[in-house]
Amino acid sequence: METEAAPTRHSRVDRQAFTDAIPLLIPAVPFGFVLGLAMTKSEMPLWAAWLTSPLVFAGAAQLTMVTIAGTASLWAIISAVLVINSRHVMYSAALAPLFREQPRWFRWVGPVMLIDQVFALAMLRSDQEPDSFRRYYITTMVLFGTTWNVAVPLGMVIGPVIPEAWRLDFAPVIMFAGLALFAIKRVPAGVAALVGGSISLLAAGLSDRLGILVGAVCGVVAGAIAEQRITTLTTRQEVDQ
Numbered sequence: 001m002e003t004e005a006a007p008t009r010h011s012r013v014d015r016q017a018f019t020d021a022i023p024l025l026i027p028a029v030p031f032g033f034v035l036g037l038a039m040t041k042s043e044m045p046l047w048a049a050w051l052t053s054p055l056v057f058a059g060a061a062q063l064t065m066v067t068i069a070g071t072a073s074l075w076a077i078i079s080a081v082l083v084i085n086s087r088h089v090m091y092s093a094a095l096a097p098l099f100r101e102q103p104r105w106f107r108w109v110g111p112v113m114l115i116d117q118v119f120a121l122a123m124l125r126s127d128q129e130p131d132s133f134r135r136y137y138i139t140t141m142v143l144f145g146t147t148w149n150v151a152v153p154l155g156m157v158i159g160p161v162i163p164e165a166w167r168l169d170f171a172p173v174i175m176f177a178g179l180a181l182f183a184i185k186r187v188p189a190g191v192a193a194l195v196g197g198s199i200s201l202l203a204a205g206l207s208d209r210l211g212i213l214v215g216a217v218c219g220v221v222a223g224a225i226a227e228q229r230i231t232t233l234t235t236r237q238e239v240d241q
Contacts, residue, residue: 017139020124024117025143028059029151035063036155043070046156053152057113057145060084087192087220090227091119098122101130106138113141192223 039049044066052062061081068077091114099107121140125133196219203214 014135014139017121017136018143020121021117021140021143024120025147028117028144028147031059032148032151033155033158035059035066036152036157038063039066039152039156042066050153050156053149056081057148058085058115059148083217083220087116087223088114090223095119095122095126098126098130098133102134106134110137110141113145115144117144191226192219195219195222 035053039046042049049066049069052065056062056065058081061084064080064084065077068080072080092111095114099110102110118137118140122133122137125136128136196215198215199218200215
C-alpha cells in the first residue's frame, strides 16, 4: 500500500507564505480598485498612469501621483512621492542583515517589491534559515505583485460603475489597520501604521485624497520618532548595566 509523501520543506514554506499573506492581500484589492478609478479621472495619460503599477509599485505614492498630476509641478510630485516612500529606507535598514546572507541576484531583485505588506511578513519570518527566508519572501513578493497588477487594471475598467455607497476610499485605511496588527512585534512599524491609518481616517474628507498623503507623512514621522526613542532607551539601559 502506497503512503502519501510528506510535504517538503519548500512546500511548507510556500503554503505558510500564502496563509500569512491572505489577511493583508484582501484589503489590497479594493485599494487597487481605488487607484484604478483615480487613474481614469487623472489628468495623467491613462497609459502612463497604468505604468506606475509595475514600475513604482507603491499604492499611496501612486495614488498621490495620479491625483495631483496636472495641478502640481513635476518637482512637487517627485517630492511628495519621495516623502511618502521614505519609510522604505527604514524597511531596508531593518532587512539589511538578512539580505547580506542572500545571493547577489536576490539582493538586487528583492528590494524592487519591498512594500509594506512584504516587509511586515518578512520581519515575522526573520529567524528562518537563509534559503527558507528567501523562498518565503519571493512567494509573498509574487503574490502581492500579481494581485496588485491585476486589481489596478480591473479598477480602471469596473471602478467607474461601482456604487459610491460602497465607500472604497476607506480601503487604504483598512489596509493600514491590517498592517498595524502584523507590526505588533516591531513597535516603530506598529506606531507608523496606527498613526498613518488614524490620520488618514480623520483626514478622509480632504479634497483630492490628500488625507492619504497627510496620513502617510505623519506615519513616517511617528515611526521615526518611536525608533529613535527605543534606541535611546536601549542604549541607556545598556550603559546602566
